[in-house]
Structure formats: C-alpha cells, structure tokens
Amino acid sequence: MNQAQISLTNIVKRFGGQVAVDSVNLCIESGEFLAVMGSSGCGKTTLLRMLAGLETPTEGEIQLNGKRINELKPHERETPMVWQSLALFPFLNVQENVEFGLKMRLVPKAVRAERAKVWLERMEIAQFSERRVDQLSGGQRQRVALARALVTEPPVLLLDEPLSALDANLVVRMQTVLVRLQKELGITFIYVTHSQSEAFAMADRIVIMSEGKIEQIGEPREIYRSPASRFVADFVGTNNIVEAVIQERSENSLVCQTSIGPIRAFMTSGNFFQIGDRLDLVIGADLVEISEEPPESDNTFMAQFIGEEFVGSMVTLYFATESGTEFKVQKQQREIETLLLTDSKQYYLHMDADEVYCLKRTKD
Numbered sequence: 001m002n003q004a005q006i007s008l009t010n011i012v013k014r015f016g017g018q019v020a021v022d023s024v025n026l027c028i029e030s031g032e033f034l035a036v037m038g039s040s041g042c043g044k045t046t047l048l049r050m051l052a053g054l055e056t057p058t059e060g061e062i063q064l065n066g067k068r069i070n071e072l073k074p075h076e077r078e079t080p081m082v083w084q085s086l087a088l089f090p091f092l093n094v095q096e097n098v099e100f101g102l103k104m105r106l107v108p109k110a111v112r113a114e115r116a117k118v119w120l121e122r123m124e125i126a127q128f129s130e131r132r133v134d135q136l137s138g139g140q141r142q143r144v145a146l147a148r149a150l151v152t153e154p155p156v157l158l159l160d161e162p163l164s165a166l167d168a169n170l171v172v173r174m175q176t177v178l179v180r181l182q183k184e185l186g187i188t189f190i191y192v193t194h195s196q197s198e199a200f201a202m203a204d205r206i207v208i209m210s211e212g213k214i215e216q217i218g219e220p221r222e223i224y225r226s227p228a229s230r231f232v233a234d235f236v237g238t239n240n241i242v243e244a245v246i247q248e249r250s251e252n253s254l255v256c257q258t259s260i261g262p263i264r265a266f267m268t269s270g271n272f273f274q275i276g277d278r279l280d281l282v283i284g285a286d287l288v289e290i291s292e293e294p295p296e297s298d299n300t301f302m303a304q305f306i307g308e309e310f311v312g313s314m315v316t317l318y319f320a321t322e323s324g325t326e327f328k329v330q331k332q333q334r335e336i337e338t339l340l341l342t343d344s345k346q347y348y349l350h351m352d353a354d355e356v357y358c359l360k361r362t363k364d
Helices: 044-052 094-104 109-122 138-150 168-185 196-202 220-225 230-235
Strands: 006-015 018-028 033-037 059-064 156-160 188-193 205-210 213-218 239-249 253-258 263-266 278-284 289-291 299-311 314-321 326-332 346-351 357-360
Touching: 006 044, 018 044, 018 213, 033 044, 033 196, 044 156, 044 188, 044 205, 094 109, 094 138, 109 138, 138 168, 168 188, 168 196, 188 196, 196 220, 205 220, 205 230, 213 220, 213 230, 230 239, 230 278, 230 357, 253 278
Parallel strands: 033 188, 033 205, 156 188
Antiparallel strands: 006 018, 006 059, 205 213, 239 253, 239 278, 253 263, 278 357, 289 346, 299 314, 299 346, 314 326
C-alpha cells in the first residue's frame, strides 16, 4: 500500500466541554474521491475545517505528504475549500473571482489572467467572464467556485456540501462535472455531504460518522450491503432491521426467531455466531419480493399493504406485519404495476437467506 497523502492520527476537537471530533484515525490516498457522511452535528464539517486549517485539533496530528500541518495557516496548506454557500466575492466579476487565489500568491497579472481563462473555458463559463456573480444561475456560480479553487492546481480539494443549494436536475449534472474533473486532474477530493445519492454516485470510499466518531469506512457497495453497525444500517439506504435470537446453527447458516417468524440467514465469512446470540438482521428494501400467492422461499411472512412513496421511478412500499413490525419494499414502478396493490390487503413478503445480513446486537 502506498504512503497516505493525508493521515489523521487520534484527532480530537473540543469546543469548550463539547467533543465535536473524537479520536479519529483516517488515511486518504492520493487521487482518491472520499465522501464523508453523517447526520447534522456528527463532526464531518469540523473534520473538513481542520483539514483546511480553519480549526486546529485539540489533540492528534494531521499530516500532508508526511509533513505535520496542524499549525499551518489555510493559505500555506494547498487544501482549498469549496463552500456550501460558495463564498464568491460579489464586488468582483467572474474573471476576478477566479483570479483571486493567484493574486494572493503574487502571480503576475498576465499569467493569472491566462490561467483563469483556461479554467473558465474548461468549466464552460468563459462567456460570463465579465459578469457579476449575482447575474449567474446557481449552476454557473458553482462552476465559478470550482474554477477559483482549482486554478491554483492544488493537490487536495475540500468540498463542503457544494451541491446542496442546487435544483435536483443541476445536482446530477454537477455530479458528472465533479467526477470528470477529479479523474482528469488526478487530485484528491474530500467531499462532505448529507446526500447518500451524491456520495454513492461519486466516491471511491465513504466515511460514515456519528457523534464525532467514525462508524465505518469502505467502498460504496460495502457500506450499502455490509453495514458495520446498526447506526450505519439505519443511516444508509432503505433497510429493514429485525431484532432476532439465534435458535439453530449449521456450518454456514442460522435460523433466527423474530417477531415476524423464523428467518434463515447465511453467515458471512468471519462471523462466528452462537445459539442464543442476539442479532439485528438487516434486509435491504430492494431485496424483498412481493407476491399474492405463497412463494417457495425459506423466509416468507404475510403483511398488510399500508401505503407508498414515490421517488422518481422508484417506489417505496410500506407494509405492516401482524406483530406491528413495519416493513419497507423498494421497487421500480414497472415492477409493481401487475400487482394491483390494495390498501389493507395481505401480501406475501419473502427474501433469500443470502440477502439477510447479520449484525451482533450491541444494545437491547
């Protein structure tokens, strides 16, 4: 494994008596697109601000290419940030905004004008170079902010929820722009977001944080299908979580008693569960099948249809079991058109044993 471009070792950040970041250890490789996710107040933005030099760690060390940078000022780090608010200068036009970082580095006027022109063309906004930023659309302002950050050719770019203020159609377009830029430039992107769709669409790896700590680090599919904790399973995707107790165990499978009846699950490599262990069974809503007739499946139970939620072409269907457990099923609209779902009608829900993920329960 190559030496990490950025390493955070035992990083703690306190504000008075409040711990915002708690003993974080993280290595980030050069050229990686890393997304940091978590609910509000989890510490993700504080972590980003420490990388930018806007906050100083209370404890621990941050290194960039093997050099300690805890005490370096923001302009000494070469880790510019694209802000959620974009923070463009309203008294400067587009060209002047993009040139600003070069001007602070005392780059000659002619050189900075040429470099800014190159980036305005690259971001497809050269025609707006003389406009004030308040005359631009949200997507155009976003491109100005990116050009201003990248014109200095930094090794690392920090992004703090940069797409949160954009309309949905612009978000998808800007995701494509960001991924293309990151691959072409080969620089490291560290991207803080609330949006799972953004993180899973763009990132090479994802960090999930909660209460100042890292809950899990992994590739998008690993995070989505193999959550490391109940928190991650709740936070990511549309999972059903069923509390269970192991009743039977064979070489590679378990039979668990749950409130909705027995559920069989295959054990994943490295999990050594015993009879009597208390588990959380994680079942992705997109892995659950619906039928009106009894299916041939180990894991089958009946539930009453209670409602639906449309998200684009995807539909999340809500069911309630006899025990009162709510179950979510997620399908493409075309997949459920033949079912003719009726309120209060009972349906069979079922899933394969290898689609049930087992977590040791840490809390009752």
